[in-house]
Amino acid sequence: MTTFFHFSDFHILPKKGMTREEGDPCQKIEKLIETAEETGISPSFSIITGDISQNGSQEGYDIAKDYIKKIEQLGGPVLPVIGNVDKRETFRKNLLKESHNEKLTPCYYTKTVEDIQVIVLDSQNLKKVTGQLQEPQIHWLEEQLLNKEPTIIALHHPPFTLQLPDGLSYPLFKVKDELRFYKTIKESNTVAILCGHLHQSLITQRNKVSIIVGPAALSESLINSKVSKTYNASGFTIHTLKENALTSRPVIYSEERKLIKTTPITQ
Numbered sequence: 606m607t608t609f610f611h612f613s614d615f616h617i618l619p620k621k622g623m624t625r626e627e628g629d630p631c632q633k634i635e636k637l638i639e640t641a642e643e644t645g646i647s648p649s650f651s652i653i654t655g656d657i658s659q660n661g662s663q664e665g666y667d668i669a670k671d672y673i674k675k676i677e678q679l680g681g682p683v684l685p686v687i688g689n690v691d692k693r694e695t696f697r698k699n700l701l702k703e704s705h706n707e708k709l710t711p712c713y714y715t716k717t718v719e720d721i722q723v724i725v726l727d728s729q730n731l732k733k734v735t736g737q738l739q740e741p742q743i744h745w746l747e748e749q750l751l752n753k754e755p756t757i758i759a760l761h762h763p764p765f766t767l768q769l770p771d772g773l774s775y776p777l778f779k780v781k782d783e784l785r786f787y788k789t790i791k792e793s794n795t796v797a798i799l800c801g802h803l804h805q806s807l808i809t810q811r812n813k814v815s816i817i818v819g820p821a822a823l824s825e826s827l828i829n830s831k832v833s834k835t836y837n838a839s840g841f842t843i844h845t846l847k848e849n850a851l852t853s854r855p856v857i858y859s860e861e862r863k864l865i866k867t868t869p870i871t872q
C-alpha cells in the first residue's frame with residue numbers, strides 16, 4: 606500500500622506577501638502544507654501538477670524550492686509537473702536541476718517509487734492555453750509503458766473535453782493529441798491520470814482509467830457555459846494505492862465560501 610500527496614496550481618508570485626485577487630498564494634500554500642502535516646501521514650512521494658511559478662519567474666521558483674523542501678520533510682520525493690504559466694527554462698533549471706535551458710524541449714521524466722512508476726509529462730502548448738502532447742514525448746511515453754508496472758501518469762492539462770452540467774462542453778486538450786495519448790496507454794498498466802489546471806476537484810474516466818483533477822492551492826473554479834466563478838478555497842488530495850485500487854481524498858479548505866469574481870466565458 607502506498608499513500609502519496611497531490612498538490613496543484615500554486616501560482617507563486619515573485620515575492621512572499623504579494624497578493625492577487627484570489628489572495629496571497631504563499632499564505633495558501635503554507636496553510637496547505639500545515640494541513641498536510643496535521644494528517645500525520647508520511648507520504649511515499651508527492652506530486653505538484655503544475656502552474657508552480659506565475660509567469661515562470663526565477664523568484665517564484667526560489668520560493669517554490671523552499672515549499673518543496675518542506676513537503677519533502679513530510680516524506681518522500683516531490684515530483685513537479687510543468688503547467689501553462691510555468692516557463693520551461695526556469696522550471697527545468699530550478700526544479701529538475703538540469704543544466705540545459707532549451708525552451709522548446711518539453712520537461713518530461715519518470716521516477717519509480719515503491720514499485721509504482723510515476724510518469725511526468727509536459728502538456729504545455731506555447732501558443733495556446735489548451736494542452737498538447739507531441740513527438741518525441743509520446744514515443745518516449747510508449748517506451749516507458751512497455752514494462753507493465755503499475756503506473757501513475759501526471760500532467761498539468763486534463764486530457765479531455767470538459768462536459769458541463771448544462772450540456773455544453775469545454776475543450777482542454779488538442780483533440781488529435783488526446784486520442785493519440787489514449788491509444789498509447791491502452792495496453793499499459795496505468796492506474797490513474799493525475800492533472801491540475803481546472804482549479805477544481807474533479808473525477809472522470811476514459812477507457813476505464815480514472816482521471817483525477819486535483820484541487821488548486823490558489824482558488825476554486827466553478828465553470829458553466831456562460832461564466833466561470835472563482836472562489837476563495839484551497840486544497841490538495843491524499844491518494845492511497847493498494848494493488849490496482851486508488852482511493853482519492855480531496856482535502857479542501859475554505860474559511861468562508863467567498864465568491865471572488867464571475868468571469869464571462871467567450872468561446
Ligand SMILES: [Fe+2]
Pocket residue numbers: 656688689690761801802803
Ligand atoms: Fe493551468
